[in-house]
Amino acid sequence: MAYEFEGVQYGKLRDMQEARRARYVQLLEEGLNFTQAAHAVGVSKRTGKVWRNGRTRSNGRNERPLVDWYGGRVKDSTTTVPSRYLSIDERIEIADLSRSGTSARGIARRLGRSASTVSRELRRNAHPADGGYRPHRADQLAASRRPRPKRRKIRPGTDLYAYVAAGLRRHWSPEQISNRLVREYPDNDHMRACHETIYQAVYVQPRGELRRQV
Incomplete structure (x- = not known):
């Protein structure tokens, strides 16, 4: 009976761990970086890395990779985005309106943006797995594509x-x-x-x- 009880307990713990891993994946897809996602589900960054890469744990058990994560640069949250780019608030509104069935032109009117801007946003930043639009992930992808200013060649001290x-x-x-x-x-x-x-x-x-x- 004790063995059966321990088995039930182990099964519950395993289910909880799988749920945390699934939530970790979801947070990454929504645009959180690796550290933020790990903290959100209550695990260490090392555990998150194991989940992403399928590395072998110290106990000898192999963990399969779970995350199809993208290679974009993580956006610095302190960076000021010029007004010509969509903000994260606008992207959240785009996601909400798009899910409600509002057309790209309707979304553009609500945001005061051009219809082509909204259509391009929905097309370029759609999730490759299901075509859905996730605003935080879209914001990170857009930041990774944004050109970074080049370092000046003629600068003091050279x-x-x-x-x-x-x-x-x-x-x-x-x-x-x-x-x-x-x-x-x-x-x-x-x-x-x-x-x-x-x-x-x-x-x-x-x-x-x-x-x-x-």
């Missing part, structure tokens, strides 16, 4: 910045500076800047730091 600043003080034109860089540093790709890049560093880059120096 040899290139010092060379360009010195050339401008000598009243060399950006074209002259660019040509001299090629002649004086023929094998150093880090000491390269076309005249358009130099013009941008002087007139376009924020705060005009190079222009103030010269």
Whole structure:
């Protein structure tokens, strides 16, 4: 009888674990990152990794991979998204209205967006398994596609910045500076800047730091 009782208890624990794993999968699909999903279901990040990858546990038992997770970058929650992009609140409203049967044009009118924006959102960020639209997952995917600003080439503290600043003080034109860089540093790709890049560093880059120096 005790053995039967222990078996029942073990079965319940196993069912609870399976439910937590299923919830973990659902949270990832909704857009939470790995840490957030693990904390939400009450497991460690290591356990979540085991569930994702099917790694062998320390007790020798193999765990099958459960999660078809996407490779997008996780969005930083502190990042301010420009207004031209859809916000997470707008995506939640898109999901709610879409599930209620509202057309893309109807959703667009509610949001004050173009119909093409809503149609593209529903098409590009649909879940590959069932075609459903999950707003948090869509927000993460959109963030992963969003172009990141490139690091400025002519920036303070670099040899290139010092060379360009010195050339401008000598009243060399950006074209002259660019040509001299090629002649004086023929094998150093880090000491390269076309005249358009130099013009941008002087007139376009924020705060005009190079222009103030010269």
